Amino acid sequence: MENLQSLLHGFTIAVTVPHLTLMVVGVLLGILVGVLPGLGAPNGVSLLLPLTFGMQPVSAIILLSSMYWGALFGGSVTSILFNIPGEPSSVATTFDGYPMARDGRPTTALATAFGSAAFGALVGVILITFLASWVAQVALAFGPPEYFAVYFLAFASFVGMGGAAPIKTVVALAIGFAIAAIGIDTVSGSVRLTMGVDELVKGVSFVVAVMGLFGIGELLIAVEEEFQARAVSSRVDWKEVFRALGRLPHHGIALLRSAAIGCWMGITPGGPTAASFMSYGIAKRFSRNGARFGTGEAEGIIAPETADHAAGTSALLPMLSLGIPGSATAAVMMGGLMIWGLNPGPMLFVDQKDFVWGLIASMYVGNIVAVALVLLTVPVFAALMRIPFAVIAPLIVIICVVGAYSVSNSYLDVVLMLGFGIVGYLFKKLHYPLAPLVLAIVIGDKAEDAFRQAMLMSKGSLGIFFANRLVTTLVLAGMALLLLPLALQIVRLLRKSDEAAHEKVRII
Amino acid sequence: MKLTSKLVLSTATFMLAAALPAAAAWQPQKPIEFVATAGPGGGTDNLARAVQSIITKYKLTDQPVVVVNKGGGSGAEGYVYGKASAGDPYKVIFGTSNAWQQPLVSKVAFNYTDLTPIAAMAQDEFLLWVKQDAPYRTAGDFLKAAAATEFKMGGAQSKDTDEVLTRMIEKAARVKFTYIPFKSGAEAAVQLAGGHIDAHVNNPSESLGQWRGSTQRPLCAFSPKRLPQGPKVTATEGWSDVPTCMEQGLAISQYEQPRTVWLPGKVSPEQAAFYVDLMKKVQATPEWKDYIEKTSQVDTFLTGAAFDDFIKQDLEHVKQVAGEQGWLVK
Numbered sequence: 001m002e003n004l005q006s007l008l009h010g011f012t013i014a015v016t017v018p019h020l021t022l023m024v025v026g027v028l029l030g031i032l033v034g035v036l037p038g039l040g041a042p043n044g045v046s047l048l049l050p051l052t053f054g055m056q057p058v059s060a061i062i063l064l065s066s067m068y069w070g071a072l073f074g075g076s077v078t079s080i081l082f083n084i085p086g087e088p089s090s091v092a093t094t095f096d097g098y099p100m101a102r103d104g105r106p107t108t109a110l111a112t113a114f115g116s117a118a119f120g121a122l123v124g125v126i127l128i129t130f131l132a133s134w135v136a137q138v139a140l141a142f143g144p145p146e147y148f149a150v151y152f153l154a155f156a157s158f159v160g161m162g163g164a165a166p167i168k169t170v171v172a173l174a175i176g177f178a179i180a181a182i183g184i185d186t187v188s189g190s191v192r193l194t195m196g197v198d199e200l201v202k203g204v205s206f207v208v209a210v211m212g213l214f215g216i217g218e219l220l221i222a223v224e225e226e227f228q229a230r231a232v233s234s235r236v237d238w239k240e241v242f243r244a245l246g247r248l249p250h251h252g253i254a255l256l257r258s259a260a261i262g263c264w265m266g267i268t269p270g271g272p273t274a275a276s277f278m279s280y281g282i283a284k285r286f287s288r289n290g291a292r293f294g295t296g297e298a299e300g301i302i303a304p305e306t307a308d309h310a311a312g313t314s315a316l317l318p319m320l321s322l323g324i325p326g327s328a329t330a331a332v333m334m335g336g337l338m339i340w341g342l343n344p345g346p347m348l349f350v351d352q353k354d355f356v357w358g359l360i361a362s363m364y365v366g367n368i369v370a371v372a373l374v375l376l377t378v379p380v381f382a383a384l385m386r387i388p389f390a391v392i393a394p395l396i397v398i399i400c401v402v403g404a405y406s407v408s409n410s411y412l413d414v415v416l417m418l419g420f421g422i423v424g425y426l427f428k429k430l431h432y433p434l435a436p437l438v439l440a441i442v443i444g445d446k447a448e449d450a451f452r453q454a455m456l457m458s459k460g461s462l463g464i465f466f467a468n469r470l471v472t473t474l475v476l477a478g479m480a481l482l483l484l485p486l487a488l489q490i491v492r493l494l495r496k497s498d499e500a501a502h503e504k505v506r507i508i
Numbered sequence: 509m510k511l512t513s514k515l516v517l518s519t520a521t522f523m524l525a526a527a528l529p530a531a532a533a534w535q536p537q538k539p540i541e542f543v544a545t546a547g548p549g550g551g552t553d554n555l556a557r558a559v560q561s562i563i564t565k566y567k568l569t570d571q572p573v574v575v576v577n578k579g580g581g582s583g584a585e586g587y588v589y590g591k592a593s594a595g596d597p598y599k600v601i602f603g604t605s606n607a608w609q610q611p612l613v614s615k616v617a618f619n620y621t622d623l624t625p626i627a628a629m630a631q632d633e634f635l636l637w638v639k640q641d642a643p644y645r646t647a648g649d650f651l652k653a654a655a656a657t658e659f660k661m662g663g664a665q666s667k668d669t670d671e672v673l674t675r676m677i678e679k680a681a682r683v684k685f686t687y688i689p690f691k692s693g694a695e696a697a698v699q700l701a702g703g704h705i706d707a708h709v710n711n712p713s714e715s716l717g718q719w720r721g722s723t724q725r726p727l728c729a730f731s732p733k734r735l736p737q738g739p740k741v742t743a744t745e746g747w748s749d750v751p752t753c754m755e756q757g758l759a760i761s762q763y764e765q766p767r768t769v770w771l772p773g774k775v776s777p778e779q780a781a782f783y784v785d786l787m788k789k790v791q792a793t794p795e796w797k798d799y800i801e802k803t804s805q806v807d808t809f810l811t812g813a814a815f816d817d818f819i820k821q822d823l824e825h826v827k828q829v830a831g832e833q834g835w836l837v838k
Contacts, residue, residue, distance in 0.1 A: 046548050046575075050561050143704030144688070184581040184614065187689050189666030189835075191581070191615050198588055198617035202580020322698045323717050332548040338713070339554065341802050345717020408578055408585070449691070456688050457660055457704075 007129055010357030014365050019062055023362065026066025027370045031377065033067070034074020040086055040207070041071035041329040043406075049336050057340040058358040064336060065316075065362065068329050069121070069370040072312060076113045076305065077381050081106060082396055084215040084403075088206050088442045089272035089308045092280040094214060095435065096293060096300025103296050106382040107237060111244035111375065112298050113305045116255060118371040119248070120306035123259040124266060124313030125363045132349065135267050135314070136321040142268055144453035145464045149474035150265070151447035154274035156478040158281035159436055168432045176440025179204050180448070187452045197412070204416060205407045209441050211400040212417040213434055217424020219396055222389070241378050251302050254283055258303045262310025269318055272311040273442050277435070279307030285484075313363065320348055320356060534778040536571045538598060545586030545603040547579035550692070551632065551713065551803070555767050556602040558799045559629075562790045569786065582606065582665050584616040591622040593772040597779035600626070601770040606668060608819055609826050613667040613835040620819065622773050626783045628766035628810040628818060629791065630800060632711040633735060634673055635726040635750060636758075637719075639700055647728040647756035650707070654683040661685040662696035662705040670696075672829050673709050673730065673763050679832070680759045700724050711765065712747060712804035728753040730763040738801060747804065766810070766818065784811050 013019070033044030045064050052060035075086030080097035093113060100109040128135065142150075159169055182193045183203030194200035248255065258279040265275035283303035284293045293300045319330045323344035337344050342352055349356050384392075404417035427434055458464035466472045542560055546552035553575070560573045578586035583606050590601040601623065608620040636647060644650040653659075663670025666689040674687050688705060690696045693714035699705050701723035708715075709730075718724045719741055729735055729750050737748040754761050769787060771780055790796055791809055800807045810818055830836050 042548055046557075046577075050557065050564070053561055140698070140702035143699060143702060184584065185666075186691055187666055189582075189614055189668065189671075189689070191584075199585075201588065201616060202578070202585035322701070323694050331550075335548060335550070335554050335557070338803060339558065339799075343717035343720065346721025346723060347717060351720075408580070409576065453688050453690070456686060459686075 003129055003132065006353060006357045007361060009353075010359075010361030011365075013058060013354060013358035014062065014361035019059060019362065020365070020369070022059060022063045023066040023366045023369045024373070026063045027070035027366065027373050030067035030070020030072075030370075031074040031077075031374060032070075034071035034086055035077050035381075040075070041068055042332055044071055045329050045332045049332060049339075052336060053339060057337070057342055057352075058355050060336065060340060061333065061355070061359050062362045062366070064333050065359065066366045066370070068333075069366050070374070071329075072309065073114060073117065073370055073374040076117065077110065078399075080109045080113060080301075081381060081384055082215065082392075082399070083218045084396070084399060085210050086207075088210070088438075089276050089312065090304075091210060091214075091273070091438050091442075092276040092304030092435070093301060093308070095280065095304075096295070096297050098218075099294065100296030100298075100301065101385060104385075105296070106385045107240040107378055108244045108298075109296075109301060110378045110381060111241045112248065112301045114371055114374050114378070115245045115248050116251075116258070116302040116306040117309040118367060119255055120259050120262050120309035120311075121313045121363075121367045123306075124263055124310040125360065125367070127263050127267075127314050128317050128360060128363075132317060132321070135317050136346065138267050139269060139318045139322055141470055144450045144457060145467065145471045146474065147269070148447060148450035148454055149465065149471050149478065150268050150270040151274065151443055151450060153474055153478040153481070154265070154270060154278045154443065155439065155447070156482040157278045158439060159482070165431075169436050172427070172432050172434070172437040173440045176437040177444045177448070179209065179441050180444035186445075186449050187456070199410060199412045202408065203445075204441070205413065206442055207407050208404045208413045208417045209420050210438060211403050212420025212422075213424035213427070213438065215396055215400040216418060216421025217428060217434075219393055220421060220425040221428050223393070238379065241375060247298065248302070251299055254287065254299045254302050255306055257286075258283065258306035259310045262307035263314045265307070266311035266314030267317070269315070270311070271315060271443075272308045275311035276304035276308040277439050279303045282481075313367075316363075320344055320359075321346055534597075534776070534782045536569055536598065536782070539572045539574060540569070541599050542573055542575045543586045543589060543599055543601045544575060544577050545579060545583035545601060545606075546577065548577050550579065551711070552583075552602050552604060552767065553577060553579075554799075554803065555630065558796070559602075559787070559790050562793050562795050563786070565795065566789070566793060568789050581616065582610065582668065584610060584614075584618065587618040587620075587623070588616070590770060590772045591618045594622070595774040596772050597775045597782075599772055600783060601772070603768050603770065604669070604765050605768065605822055607768055607770065608823055609668065609672070612823075612826060613830050613837060615837050620770075623770040624773055624775050624780050625815050625819070626769040626771055626780060626811065627787050628768050628808065628815055629787060630767045630803075631806040631808050632713070632765040632767065633804075633806060634669075634709050634711060634730045634763050634765070635715075636677075636707060636728050636730070636753065637697075637700060637710055637715055637724050637726050638707050639703055639724050640722050642706075644727065646751075647753055647758045650727055651681045651683055651758065654681070654685070654706075658684050658686055659706040660688055660704075662688050662690055662699050662708040664691065664693045664696060665689055667830070667833075667835050669765050670709055672826055673760075675829050675833055676760055676763070676825075677709075677758065679829075697724065716741065716804060726750045728756045728758060730760050732762050736806070738804070764806070766808070767805070787811075 045067055075090045076093055079085040079090045079093045080101050083094050083098040085091045085094055097109050097113060182200055184201060185192050191201055261279045262275045280303050283299055284290045287299050289297050289299060319334060334344055400417060401414055404413045407413055454464050465475050542556045544553040544556040556575050560575050563573055578589050583603055586601055587607060593599045610616055611619045638644055644653060661674050663674060671687050674685055678685055693710045696708040697710055697715045697718050700708055701718055715724060730753050734752055735747040738746055740746040
């Protein structure tokens with residue numbers, strides 16, 4: 001009840017004319033940087049940061065977090081329309097979002113994504129409101145072995161299923177791990193796999209890899225196929241937006257499950273990327289339409305988007321109460337907190353009640369503002385799909401080149417991005433799955449660090465992964481998810497031979 | 509070249525006419541890029557952005573200043589970029605002591621001699637931290653316990669400042685630690701709060717929030733004298749209440765991390781002098797004092813020979829530790 005009172009007090013801070021104006025400005029700027037090539041939320045927020053130095057901390061954080069919400073929504077737009085994910089966490093959205101948009105239903109795809117994202121964010125912020133103190137405690141229980149177990153769980157839930165041949169999945173994973181290992185290794189401090197190229201010491205940026213693999217790779221495939229057929233004649237229809245939103249409750253179970261996965265991964269510091277992949281993987285396995293995933297299934301959009309936003313929102317809590325930023329954007333905001341004179345940490349909730357609850361209240365209001373604004377833009381963005389392919393294709397190349405270059409103003413990144421484009425094309429042609437590759441690039445080095453830190457702690461004994469109830473549960477759940485498809489296969493085989501036997505009896 | 513010298517000359521005459529000191533003879537003619545050798549949000553990034561905002565606020569130069577982050581490879585990305593920009597006085601590199609420490613222990617493609625030192629602007633102190641409910645009240649208690657069982661010590665990165673200091677403690681106190689490298693000091697602080705490690709040697713700002721929140725507390729500071737008295741951190745204690753490690757019988761009198769500013773190599777002395785002067789002006793502002801206090805750093809300004817001496821001394825220290833640990837490369 002105390003939390004509810006604090007929240008109401010927070011609303012009196014957040015719902016004022018200047019703060020609402022800030023939210024609208026922040027969200028619009030956020031959508032802009034989310035959609036524009038090569039900007040993205042972290043850059044946008046750091047550009048805006050110096051402007052906030054003269055502001056009240058609570059106004060400043062409202063502006064920056066609104067921009068973050070806007071950018072998250074904006075990032076989904078490029079994933080769905082052009083197959084170019086702007087943030088690691090929106091990669092999984094491309095799997096079904098892009099096919100659906102290409103089939104002539106961009107409005108439905110965008111509206112479904114935004115609707116489920118808003119639902120996820122709402123569940124995340126409700127969780128923060130009522131379980132703030134408990135959530136902070138849970139995060140503390142996570143040491144290196146537990147971190148590894150969470151990443152293992154994410155890998156297992158995604159890899160165990162998959163339509164591709166298992167051996168191809170393993171190959172894709174292995175290539176991903178190798179790419180993630182390029183650069184300076186946290187645990188040994190030495191430089192790995194730079195092959196004499198000094199600039200590679202910084203590692204391969206995720207954005208560079210994904211723009212090539214998805215954006216350029218898809219383009220090459222499209223050029224090869226009959227591209228005339230690809231100019232989509234979608235009618236821009238307002239009713240379609242509401243129809244798509246109206247259909248969301250039909251997927252209630254998927255929404256709730258994805259939100260739960262998202263919150264869980266946000267609190268246990270697995271993060272939004274792991275959450276969206278895991279949610280997609282689990283949805284594919286348990287959905288009635290699982291087999292149609294990847295061809296433009298609504299649930300394939302709902303699952304990653306809901307989990308992504310639920311995780312992104314609930315991950316703000318560890319940042320405030322423990323001082324670990326869950327994402328690059330959160331890291332910039334944390335830098336801001338220090339400059340405004342606030343110290344992220346357990347005392348923030350006690351010392352700076354106005355700030356914390358003002359922010360939480362603004363998360364409710366800010367997300368509603370964001371979803372309203374972004375839904376208004378759906379027809380505009382959907383109209384982009386009507387532009388003929390001959391115009392859009394060079395545009396995509398420009399987006400990818402500018403995006404790759406602006407990651408760190410490096411020409412090498414552009415070359416790498418084009419190289420990844422060829423890899424993406426080959427993967428598609430040879431029916432290798434891209435998802436495990438991306439997953440390994442994004443969380444592979446984190447999983448490796450956590451594993452080796454755990455090994456240092458235990459002096460090389462694997463027993464540390466079964467040392468307490470939490471880590472044992474996580475590891476066992478991961479193993480179960482990994483082995484489940486195998487077990488199901490065996491059951492199915494047995495049942496078949498059983499039925500076959502019955503048939504025989506009947507015939508005889 | 510001719511054009512540049514003409515420009516410099518004409519600016520110089522103009523400046524002389526305006527009766528300004530000769531050191532400000534060179535003036536930037538295009539936007540200046542501040543390169544932070546760390547990701548957004550880290551200590552080095554905060555410094556670069558604080559300096560940027562002060563310069564903009566007081567219009568200390570006519571040219572716009574932009575901050576870019578090149579924090580890949582524990583900062584190597586930014587230094588390599590500085591090396592590649594030799595002769596370009598519009599790139600200012602912000603780093604730490606890893607400018608000279610990193611080339612010792614890993615095969616990175618730069619050395620601090622590829623850059624032109626401008627100044628060391630602030631010093632971050634190191635303290636020995638334990639979990640709030642740990643049974644040790646003093647560094648002595650802690651080391652006695654460490655002699656009996658091997659403690660897990662966390663820190664940011666491998667073979668970097670935190671691990672060097674950890675190894676120095678091992679040697680000074682004749683104990684053995686298991687060092688666990690994390691991505692950042694903030695991460696190590698959370699791991700300590702959760703009881704996954706036994707201690708770490710974070711900077712004040714990295715664990716300030718945790719100390720106020722009573723999840724961990726400092727045992728001693730690696731400083732020749734107690735830290736300056738600031739506002740109280742907890743209800744009863746402030747930084748000046750933390751004893752020095754020397755007081756507690758841990759014989760490491762001084763260990764600190766300077767925040768350093770560099771230009772690329774092969775710039776002219778006038779160009780370097782301009783930035784030394786600029787940083788001095790930044791340091792004289794009340795906003796700078798505010799920044800130093802909020803991030804719990806120590807205000808210092810080393811430039812010229814004093815900065816060179818500091819680098820040489822620190823290099824000796826690190827070389828010794830790295831040599832004993834077998835980390836040296838090449």
